Amino acid sequence: MAKQFIRTDGVHRKLEGWPLLFSILIGVSVLVGGAVEFLPLALVSSNIPRISTVTPYTPLEVAGRDLYIREGCNNCHSQQVRPFRDEAERYGEYSKPGEFVYDHPFLWGSKRTGPDLARVGGKYPDLWHVRHMEDPRSTSPRSLMPPYTWLLRKEANLEVLPAKLRALSRVGVPYSEDDIANATATAQQQAQQIAAGVAAQGGPAGLESKEIIAMVAYLQRLGKDLKAAPEFQQSAGVTP
């Protein structure tokens, strides 16, 4: 049977004379694997168990997340703690599927030139992040990370946030009409709080309108929802 198929005058030889059928068969062959793997992920909810404390990002955090994407932080930092003892020791609780339900796009990364950031929220004070982004070697001697001085200089574009939240709500993030309409004001409010805190810790004043504050807001959010989840309080013992 198989031999007849691949003989030099066999069935396959005939197939080579019919490009249309040949192409259709290739199309079917490549669609099978993707469909079998993706459809259960999309349709079976038990594949991604929900976590009660995971909520959408605040508007300022969305702005910060987009800066994280713009600077390509994900090229060197993962956001995905694997279920290994050394990673639990180093970073904290391993990552759960339910943590990422509002992540458009996912930012798990594929390389750790620097450390994982999935649990970095709350690990350092806001001022540490400001200093670190301005000059990484001021907080982490011997670091290879480039400085991001322009984040302290450039004005954050918060006016675009309603359009961003609108687009996110269209792909399923549950922002209300009010959330969307007030996105800019909400972000400005949160930025003022963070900037005041940075100044109070002895950092530069007047950062409330700068990009760095949005970046800090996003970084400080990472891992926070899981730490607050009652269902994961017990195993949090491994976290330093």
Add this chain to the structure above:
Amino acid sequence: METGTQIGQAGIGSERSDYQLFTYDEGIVRMFVWATAIWGLVGMLVGALIALQLPFWPANLGEYLSFGRLRPLHTNAVIFAFGGNAIFAAVYYSTQRLCKARMFSDLMSRIHFWGWQGIIVSAALTLPLGITTSKEYAELEWPIDIAIAVIWITFGVNFFMTLKHRREQHLYVALWFYIATIITIAVLHVGNSLAMPATLFKSYPVYAGVQDAFIQWWYGHNAVAFFLTTPFLGLMYYFLPKAAERPVFSYRLSIVHFWSLVFLYIWAGPHHLNYTSLPEWAATLGMVFSVMLWMPSWGGMINGLFTLRGAWHKLRDSVVLKMYVIAITFYGMSTFEGPLLSVKAVNALSHYTDWTIGHAHAGALGWNGFMTFGMIYWLLPRLWRTELWSQKLATTHFWLGTIGMLLYVFSLYTAGVTQGLMWRAFDEAGRLTYPDFMETVVQIVPMYWVRLIGGLLYLSGVVLMLINMVKTVQSAPRELPDPAFALPATAAEHSA
């Protein structure tokens, strides 16, 4: 393959009705060859810069030229600009000959060429500006994604219409691989790029979290499969027998390995997500299919290397064959290494380290790069109808490239394994031996310097190739008319 009677300088005086006359469009191939070499140089220069930025942070030259923005520029440039143009050169050269027909539409060929170069330029502008989706090898934002889809479909229509108008009954194996490439890349690109625009330069993917990760690596892994593997296998099946003047080793093997490769590759994507939040059943499926992929991959390698049976002595004088042998050997090595890295126990060590980068470059520098260089050295004298300017320079390129990539790959293997082992090391008291991440970074910095040296050697080989190209083209005759062929009308009939 080319059984048509080539018409000499004098030509056939009168067009006889029982003969079909046709020409091949070689101008388009020359354009793609130039684009391949020039973008190769640009993409690898960016690669050298980011390789310098890792051990030497002051090489991050401000906002627009920092590592995070340039790394996607490097990967896009070498995959889609260097690799892409090389594929198109191969497809346009070989498809016309395998079908005994000119490309269906010269206009579509030119739209394809200039559209693709426009997309590359837009990538080179937007990525340093920080306009990116963050999804690996799919960083370009939605307006450019639409342009890619339009140009790819133009290419596809032009290609399939050429098949329809072919004068050869059977499709040769190279064409099977081209068909698989064109269909699958279209599906992957559209599937992974579905996004909701927020502004002209910002969009959010329709998938979230785990699903987005799965779709991304379904795409990412199969970009390797159907952009860097299947078209290059097609290239191998056409250009290697030509250069060796030997038929392909086994027709049956080509059928078996083609269909198993096309079917199995798609499943392997989730091995990029071992031990992540992707459900374990999916990661396990990815691993199992990755291991199975080893066999069809080696089927291609064996069919390539065994085609040289009885022709190994030709390697001494042919830089083209030297390049192909190294390329196919590296294909075999990296398609063994791939399944190895997909095994969870190995992946637990290798993932997130430079081992992955080393593996990617074994494939990219060894397989894609050397297949491309071999093709270019074979095409230069034929497309420009003159002698290659310097065989010696080409041989120097071969050695610089080979030594360069060995240094590159082995330094990163060392860096990856070293860092992976340090991350997981515990002392007798059960504490992390290297709790400070920085210790594991400082340890591998010397390897980053060795990698840079290897990369620079490889890059200098490409510079030599460009010099050889310029000199060869300078000695070409002023007029390069398209080659013309005639076939008896009866022989030219086919059933589509």
